[in-house]
Amino acid sequence: MPLExxxxxxxxxxxxxxxxxxxxxxxxxxxxxxxFAREFDPQPFHTDPEAxxxxxxxxxxxxxxxxxxxxxxxLVASIPLAQGxxxxxxxxxxxxxxxxxxxLRVKSTxxxxxxxxxxxxxxxxxxxxxxxxxxxxxxxxxxxxxVVFKKxx
Amino acid sequence: MPLExxxxxxxxxxxxxxxxxxxxxxxxxxxxxxxFAREFDPQPFHTDPEAxxxxxxxxxxxxxxxxxxxxxxxLVASIPLAQGxxxxxxxxxxxxxxxxxxxLRVKSTxxxxxxxxxxxxxxxxxxxxxxxxxxxxxxxxxxxxxVVFKKxx
Numbered sequence: 001m002p003l004e005x006x007x008x009x010x011x012x013x014x015x016x017x018x019x020x021x022x023x024x025x026x027x028x029x030x031x032x033x034x035x036f037a038r039e040f041d042p043q044p045f046h047t048d049p050e051a052x053x054x055x056x057x058x059x060x061x062x063x064x065x066x067x068x069x070x071x072x073x074x075l076v077a078s079i080p081l082a083q084g085x086x087x088x089x090x091x092x093x094x095x096x097x098x099x100x101x102x103x104l105r106v107k108s109t110x111x112x113x114x115x116x117x118x119x120x121x122x123x124x125x126x127x128x129x130x131x132x133x134x135x136x137x138x139x140x141x142x143x144x145x146x147v148v149f150k151k152x153x
Numbered sequence: 154m155p156l157e158x159x160x161x162x163x164x165x166x167x168x169x170x171x172x173x174x175x176x177x178x179x180x181x182x183x184x185x186x187x188x189f190a191r192e193f194d195p196q197p198f199h200t201d202p203e204a205x206x207x208x209x210x211x212x213x214x215x216x217x218x219x220x221x222x223x224x225x226x227x228l229v230a231s232i233p234l235a236q237g238x239x240x241x242x243x244x245x246x247x248x249x250x251x252x253x254x255x256x257l258r259v260k261s262t263x264x265x266x267x268x269x270x271x272x273x274x275x276x277x278x279x280x281x282x283x284x285x286x287x288x289x290x291x292x293x294x295x296x297x298x299x300v301v302f303k304k305x306x
Contacts, residue, residue, distance in 0.1 A: 036222075039222075039226070040222035040223065040225055040226045041222070041225050041226065041229060042226070042229060043229060043237045043238065044237070045237060055236070055237065056236060056237070056239055056300065063225070064240055065218065065221055065222050065225050068218055068221070069189075069192075069193035069194070069218050069222065070193065072193055072194050072216070072218050073192070073193045073194065073195070076194060076195060076196060083208070083209060084196045084197070084198060084208065084209070085196065086209055087217055087247070088246060088247065089244070089245050089246030089247060090244070090245060091242070091243070091244040091245075092242055092243060092244075092245075093241060093242030094240070094241065094242060147209070
């Protein structure tokens with residue numbers, strides 16, 4: 001039951017384990033990769049297409065945190081939580097590099113919902129978000145713990 | 154044995170469990186917080202100081218991924234790995250929000266070194282990086298798995 005482009009404002013009451021959310025797309029090019037990396041991850045494999053050929057990545061690759069930042073942009077637009085997408089933490093891995101020309105999109109699934117013991121109006125919601133390219137290859141696998149609130153009655 | 158401003162090029166052979174690396178500082182202001190969030194995490198608590206007062210954060214807070222991106226910039230400058238700081242993945246939590254006026258710095262410790270079974274020239278190095286503000290409060294707790302290489306003989 002994927003929900004695409006859903007503009008509804010979601011509360012904890014609306015969520016259930018197994019729900020899926022599909023994001024829109026973000027086309028990535030070398031200019032974006034280099035601009036982000038110059039500011040936040042200035043290493044040759046992220047900033048210099050020629051020098052990158054001689055590195056572990058064998059060509060220009062996006063900073064993992066750039067892939068994550070784009071993922072967050074796509075998540076905010078695709079999981080319309082009424083109080084916002086608020087992360088307490090999470091785990092990430094990058095099975096393969098993000099490359100110039102990749103078109104990113106994110107597929108998220110609700111894995112678990114754990115009510116807060118001390119604050120009955122909120123819960124910790126565990127989500128898994130896979131960031132895919134146009135060939136359906138997994139670029140990033142991100143499991144997050146979100147803070148989600150009940151609707152005030 | 155913290156190493157500050159070390160410019161040496163480090164190989165796997167140079168690393169040991171318990172080694173610490175201290176970064177330089179990054180002063181953060183509201184303008185940087187809003188610019189990053191408009192591009193990657195456009196939610197009122199990250200982009201609008203007035204609207205942020207009525208949210209979970211009770212005032213403007215940086216996107217967690219902005220805190221992470223600045224952390225990466227500080228890490229790249231403070232852990233001078235010869236082949237670069239290459240992350241395979243990791244886990245993050247944000248014990249408290251990053252605020253305008255915070256001066257960020259990162260303290261990293263090597264937690265473990267696991268040689269690769271299939272590729273004897275490399276290892277997975279587990280690091281823990283705490284991002285602190287000027288009051289020594291922990292803003293981010295990040296454990297990473299880095300790919301590190303032996304020096305070619």
